[in-house]
Amino acid sequence: MPPTFPQQPLTAEIIAIGSELLAPDRSDTNSLWLTEKLNGIGIEVKLKTIVGDDDARLEEAIRDAVRRSRVVITTGGLGPTEDDITRKVAARALGRRLLLDEKVLDWIKARFESFGRKMPERNSRQAMVIDGSEVLDNPNGTAPGLFIEHENTAIALLPGPPREMRPMFESFVQPRLAEKSGSLRVVRRVLRVAGMGESALDELIAPVYLQYENPQTSILFNQTEVEIQLTANSRTDAEAEALLDRVSEQLEERLGKAIFSFAGETMEEVVGLKLAVGRYSLAVAESCTGGLIAQRLTALPGASKYFIEGVVSYSNESKTRTLGVEPILLLEHGAVSAPVAEAMAEGVRTRAGTDFGLSITGIAGPDGGSEEKPVGLVYIALADDAHTEHRKLNLPGDRNLIRWRASQAALDLLRHRLI
Amino acid sequence: MPPTFPQQPLTAEIIAIGSELLAPDRSDTNSLWLTEKLNGIGIEVKLKTIVGDDDARLEEAIRDAVRRSRVVITTGGLGPTEDDITRKVAARALGRRLLLDEKVLDWIKARFESFGRKMPERNSRQAMVIDGSEVLDNPNGTAPGLFIEHENTAIALLPGPPREMRPMFESFVQPRLAEKSGSLRVVRRVLRVAGMGESALDELIAPVYLQYENPQTSILFNQTEVEIQLTANSRTDAEAEALLDRVSEQLEERLGKAIFSFAGETMEEVVGLKLAVGRYSLAVAESCTGGLIAQRLTALPGASKYFIEGVVSYSNESKTRTLGVEPILLLEHGAVSAPVAEAMAEGVRTRAGTDFGLSITGIAGPDGGSEEKPVGLVYIALADDAHTEHRKLNLPGDRNLIRWRASQAALDLLRHRLI
Numbered sequence: 001m002p003p004t005f006p007q008q009p010l011t012a013e014i015i016a017i018g019s020e021l022l023a024p025d026r027s028d029t030n031s032l033w034l035t036e037k038l039n040g041i042g043i044e045v046k047l048k049t050i051v052g053d054d055d056a057r058l059e060e061a062i063r064d065a066v067r068r069s070r071v072v073i074t075t076g077g078l079g080p081t082e083d084d085i086t087r088k089v090a091a092r093a094l095g096r097r098l099l100l101d102e103k104v105l106d107w108i109k110a111r112f113e114s115f116g117r118k119m120p121e122r123n124s125r126q127a128m129v130i131d132g133s134e135v136l137d138n139p140n141g142t143a144p145g146l147f148i149e150h151e152n153t154a155i156a157l158l159p160g161p162p163r164e165m166r167p168m169f170e171s172f173v174q175p176r177l178a179e180k181s182g183s184l185r186v187v188r189r190v191l192r193v194a195g196m197g198e199s200a201l202d203e204l205i206a207p208v209y210l211q212y213e214n215p216q217t218s219i220l221f222n223q224t225e226v227e228i229q230l231t232a233n234s235r236t237d238a239e240a241e242a243l244l245d246r247v248s249e250q251l252e253e254r255l256g257k258a259i260f261s262f263a264g265e266t267m268e269e270v271v272g273l274k275l276a277v278g279r280y281s282l283a284v285a286e287s288c289t290g291g292l293i294a295q296r297l298t299a300l301p302g303a304s305k306y307f308i309e310g311v312v313s314y315s316n317e318s319k320t321r322t323l324g325v326e327p328i329l330l331l332e333h334g335a336v337s338a339p340v341a342e343a344m345a346e347g348v349r350t351r352a353g354t355d356f357g358l359s360i361t362g363i364a365g366p367d368g369g370s371e372e373k374p375v376g377l378v379y380i381a382l383a384d385d386a387h388t389e390h391r392k393l394n395l396p397g398d399r400n401l402i403r404w405r406a407s408q409a410a411l412d413l414l415r416h417r418l419i
Numbered sequence: 420m421p422p423t424f425p426q427q428p429l430t431a432e433i434i435a436i437g438s439e440l441l442a443p444d445r446s447d448t449n450s451l452w453l454t455e456k457l458n459g460i461g462i463e464v465k466l467k468t469i470v471g472d473d474d475a476r477l478e479e480a481i482r483d484a485v486r487r488s489r490v491v492i493t494t495g496g497l498g499p500t501e502d503d504i505t506r507k508v509a510a511r512a513l514g515r516r517l518l519l520d521e522k523v524l525d526w527i528k529a530r531f532e533s534f535g536r537k538m539p540e541r542n543s544r545q546a547m548v549i550d551g552s553e554v555l556d557n558p559n560g561t562a563p564g565l566f567i568e569h570e571n572t573a574i575a576l577l578p579g580p581p582r583e584m585r586p587m588f589e590s591f592v593q594p595r596l597a598e599k600s601g602s603l604r605v606v607r608r609v610l611r612v613a614g615m616g617e618s619a620l621d622e623l624i625a626p627v628y629l630q631y632e633n634p635q636t637s638i639l640f641n642q643t644e645v646e647i648q649l650t651a652n653s654r655t656d657a658e659a660e661a662l663l664d665r666v667s668e669q670l671e672e673r674l675g676k677a678i679f680s681f682a683g684e685t686m687e688e689v690v691g692l693k694l695a696v697g698r699y700s701l702a703v704a705e706s707c708t709g710g711l712i713a714q715r716l717t718a719l720p721g722a723s724k725y726f727i728e729g730v731v732s733y734s735n736e737s738k739t740r741t742l743g744v745e746p747i748l749l750l751e752h753g754a755v756s757a758p759v760a761e762a763m764a765e766g767v768r769t770r771a772g773t774d775f776g777l778s779i780t781g782i783a784g785p786d787g788g789s790e791e792k793p794v795g796l797v798y799i800a801l802a803d804d805a806h807t808e809h810r811k812l813n814l815p816g817d818r819n820l821i822r823w824r825a826s827q828a829a830l831d832l833l834r835h836r837l838i
Contacts, residue, residue: 022464024455025639025648027446036443045441047476050467057466057487064483068476188442199539202500210501218472218502220439221580229439284731290717291710294731298709301785301818303733309741310731312703312713318728318771322741352737366720376534396534398559398582399720 009233010043010181012071015061017086018160019052021076030075030165037169041177042184042233043071053083062093066153071177073169076160078143080123086157087128087146094150097131100124104135108142130157136172140164147172154180184233187240189215189248191228192261194412198226201255208250215243225267225408260415267411268296274418275306282414283352284310285323285344287335287361288378292407309352313344323347334373336361338390341379345390349383356417357383360410362393364402376402380410382417389413429462429600431490434480436505437579438471440495449494449577449584456588458605460597461652462490472502481512485572490596492588495579497562499542505576506547506565513569516550519543523554527561549576555591559583566592573599606659608634608667610647611680613831617645620674627669634662644686644827679834686830687715693837694725701833702771703729704742704763706754707781707797711826728771732763742766753792755780757809760798764809768802775836776802779829781812783821795821799829801836808832 016028035045049061065072077086091098105127112119136145141164146157156173158165198221209217215232232243260270284293294310311322319325324347333339341361349357362378369375381390395405435447447469454464468480484491496505510517524546531538545562555564560583565576575592577584628636634651651662679689703712713729730741738744743766752758760780768776781797788794800809814824
C-alpha cells in the first residue's frame, strides 16, 4: 500500500449528452476544452461518457459518476425539445424533485421578448430546476445551467453549444471548483524518443518510473513515435515542475540522446531548428519514402532557410541521371544497398551544393521484397564535406509505417550529427 | 430472457481505454470509425466511455456495458507494459480466468525473431488470454485481440493503434456481428468532389437531396476534401444500393466530372489508377508543396509503375539547375508565376523523360506574401509532349491547408487530362 498523499487531486467525470454525438462523423470536443480547464485548477478527468437521448443509460451514467467522483460535469440535453432529457434524468438520478422556477421562466420570456418574439410554450421546460440547485445564467442562449452540491460531489449541468457552455463554465463553475480543489496544479511533460520500440524503452526505464507515484508515467506509441508522458501535481507549478525534473533527469541518464524532444516537439521541428540555428543547408534524396522527408521538413514555416532541394528518385535511371549514382553500383549492389544510399546522399549534396546530403533507399512493400532483401530493409545515409555514413535498418510495419519510420530514422541520423 | 425483436437494431457500446485519451489534446477517433462500421451492419452505438488506466472504473465500465448491450467493443490497453490493463480487468469484470496461451506466445516470439530481435520478457504478458475467448490475430502488431461470447453479449477486445484495430475488426469481428444483427442493412456511399467549396456544393445539390429521406445526405468538409455522404437502409444490400443509385445519378448530373470518387477513393488513388491503366509515366516538380504530391502518390503500393522522379526545388538555383528554368523567367516574373510553373513542368518532364510533367509553385505562408502576391497564390502546370497548361489559384487556409489544396488541385488537373 503506497503512502497517501494529502494533496490527492480531485477527480472529475464528464458526460456528453446527445444522440448526434454518437454519429460516426461527430465527436465531443467540449470535453477537451473542459479537461484543459479542469487540469488547470488541479482537477483530473478520470472518465468520459458519451450517451444519446437514452433515459436509462443516462441515469445510470450520472448515478455512477456521482458515486465515483467529486466533480461531475454534463454538457448538452438542456434544450427545449422532447429529446432534451438532462434536467429530468439528472433529477431522478439524484433522487431530487424537479420544480418550476418562476424567476427563470420570466427571464426566458424576457429574452424572447427582447428579440420581439413570444416564448414558445415548450421553452417553459427550460425553467424546470432541480430542487436545491443553483441556476447558472446563460447570456448566450435560453438554456440556463444548474449547479448542485450533492453528497460531497459537485455537479454542473451545462448546455451543449460551446459558445454557451464555455462562458458559463468560466464564470460560475470554474471559481467554485477551484475553491474545492484548493489550488492543486497538474503539469504534464512529454518526452519523445527515437530509435527504440515501446517494449525496449519500458524495460529500460520502468525501474525509474515505478519508484514514483507523482509524477505518473505512461509510455505510448503515438501513431509513429514513442512518447513518455509524465503528469505531476503539486501546490504550485514550480513544485510540479521540480517533480517532473527529478524523474525526467533520471530518464535522460538512461536514454541519453535517444530523447529528441522534451516539450512535445516533432522530429522535423527539432532538426529544422538545429539546421536554422547552425545556418546549415540540406538536400535530400529519397527513394522508398517518396518525398516524405522533404514534405515533413517543408511543412514547417521558414524551411526555405535550410531546405534547398529534394529529389525523389523512384527509378534507377533517375538515381543515375539526377543524383549521379554510378550504374555499376546499381548493377553490383542493387538499388537498395549501402553503396547506393551513400552515393545518393553524396550526389544530392553535390548537385544542390549544400552542407548536408541525406538519403533513403529501401523496400516499403507490400511487394518488392525477397529473401535476401525483405520488405522493411532500408538504408539511410548522410554526407557532409568530410564524411559519409550509412545505417542499415530492418523496419517492421506496413508500407506507411515503414516509410514513416525510415524518414524518422534518417532525420534522427542528421539530428545526431547536429548535436 | 427478453423477447427477440426481429427488426430492432442491436445495440453496442464502445469503451476506449488509455489515460492518454483523457488528455486535453487527444480524442478517441477509433470509436468514430467503429461506429461507421457498426452502423453499416445495422448495429446502433448507444454509449461510449473513455477511461484511463484505472482498474476500478474500467471494471465497472465493462461490467455495466456487458449488462446493458448486446455488443461491447473495447480499444486499447493490450500493449506489453504495466499500464496495459484491459486483459486483466476484463477477465475480472466477466468473472473469468486469465490463462497463458502457448500458441500466442510462440507467435509473438516468432514475430520478434522475424525482425532479428529477441522478445522482451514483458511481451509475454500479451499471450495471456481470457478463458473461453477466441484469439484474434494481429498481423500489424504484437497485441492479439480477444473475442468473447458472454451471456448473450459479444465482447471484442481490440488494440488501440488504428492500423492494428481496423483490420482486426474487419477480418474477425465484423462478420461475426453481422451474422448476429440479421436483417436491416445500412449502406453508405461517399462521393468526393474537387474544385468546389462546401457551400457552393450545397447550393447546387440541395434541390436534389432534400427530396429524399432515404438515403440521408450529409455534406462534410472532411479535413481537406468535400464529401457527400449518402446513407440508405433497407432489407437487402441490393435495395439499399438501388436507393443510393437513384440519388447519386442525379447528383452526378449536376456535378459532372467534379465528382472524382464514388467509393471513397482518394484523389491520388484515382490518378494513380488512371496512370497505371494508361501506362503513362509522371514526373513532378514542387516548390511550396515540398514533396507532398510525390509523397501522396508514392504512399500507394505499385506507384513505381508510373512515378519516375520528383524534384522539390525550394530555391531559385535549384529550379534553374535541376529543372532548367531560365533565370530570366525567374527575374522577370518571380518564382511564383505562370511562366515559371510551366517551365518547371516542362523541365521535370524533359529531365525524367516521362509522358507528363506536373508542377506547383506558390506561397503557402505564413510569411512570404505581398500585396501583389498574397499568401495562398499558387500556380500549377501540366506538360505533355504536345501541350503545357497552367492554372492560377487563390487558396484559403493556413500553411498546411494551402499546401494540401495545392497538391489536390494539381492532381485534379492531371485527372482531367487523363479522363
